[in-house]
Amino acid sequence: MAAPAEAKYTEETVLWVKHHTPKLITFAISRPEAYRFAAGQFSRLGFRDGAGFIWRAYSVVSAEYADTLEYFAVLIEEGPMSAKFAEMQAGDSILLDKTATGFLLPERFPDGKDLIMLCTGSGIAPFLSMLEQPEIWQRFEHLALAHSVSHADELIFNERIAALAEHPLIEEYFHKLSFVPVTTRQPGGTLHGKRLPELLKNGSLAHAFGLEFSPENSRFMICGNPAMVKDTFQALLDMGFAMHRNRVPGQIMMENGF
Incomplete structure (x- = not known):
């Protein structure tokens, strides 16, 4: 290149x-x-x-x-x-x-009460950055993060996320967060044995978050390997959600992460 x-x-x-x-x-x-x-x-x-x-x-x-x-x-x-x-x-x-780029930005959603962040592997990176911004906690009523990996030793950010409870800019809002680690190949996560698209379809993810997903309230951001992004997007379409576009507001934003 x-x-x-x-x-x-x-x-x-x-x-x-x-x-x-x-x-x-x-x-x-x-x-x-x-x-x-x-x-x-x-x-x-x-x-x-x-x-x-x-x-x-x-x-x-x-x-x-x-x-x-x-x-x-x-x-x-x-x-x-x-x-x-x-x-x-x-x-x-x-x-x-010198120039940062990308459009996986929560402020692009004009409305919504619940921000649901779904990721695999290194796709958690942008969400870790978002979770350190006070504005995102102030804007949404609930923040929900699911990080899916193959094995438990790949859940390397669990302690970092828990430590936000004592972050000086975040601690007063920390009660808004639901974090669900997922392992697909071995026990170790809150949920295990299935991929994010299946956990969406069977209702396990919504139950683990303690949320009811709806087009009115739920805003989804997806980042991770291309197969997960594609399949999760299709699962959400099947559930009645739509892609967000600047001229046609929807409930889903996504980005492939490698």
């Missing part, structure tokens, strides 16, 4: 790297003073690679007001970007496109 013109990116410093499992890492990089993003958007990160560059998009995990930029990545076997991440250490250099 061709690199942006040099004026369009900055060279940043890797501040820390944490390997949670052989395939899951989180890391933080320095944040340019001028860098702006909205919770739910992604950055383009890159490395010099021989005579060229490699670039990939990663959703920002950090709050909009954070001093650093944090990301979550799933390492893919034989993936060129994953190979770079696997060797990355604090102090290394990384390239950051």
Whole structure:
């Protein structure tokens, strides 16, 4: 992939790297003073690679007001970007496109009382950023997050989400959150053995959230692997919900996460 013109990116410093499992890492990089993003958007990160560059998009995990930029990545076997991440250490250099992009933004919904966030794997990243924004807690009556993974050791953000109960900007609203971890291949989540589309269809997810889904009140955001996004979107269509478009308001927004 061709690199942006040099004026369009900055060279940043890797501040820390944490390997949670052989395939899951989180890391933080320095944040340019001028860098702006909205919770739910992604950055383009890159490395010099021989005579060229490699670039990939990663959703920002950090709050909009954070001093650093944090990301979550799933390492893919034989993936060129994953190979770079696997060797990355604090102090290394990384390239950051100056412009954040993406439209998975809760403020695009003009109405609704309940925000339901459905994700697999690294698709949780934009929702972690959203949950650190006081505005989202103030706007919605209920926030519901389901994070689906294969194995229990991949639920690496459970403690981080629980810690929001003591976040100085969030603690007074924390009672609004229902968090349901899901494991598809082994016990360990609140729900296990089925994918998110099936849990929607059979009512298990609504029951676990303690919510009744309705076009009037429910607003869904979906992020994760393309198969889950496609199947979950179809399940919601079958349940009577519609895609949100700027000129035709609906109840569903979605984005593929890799």
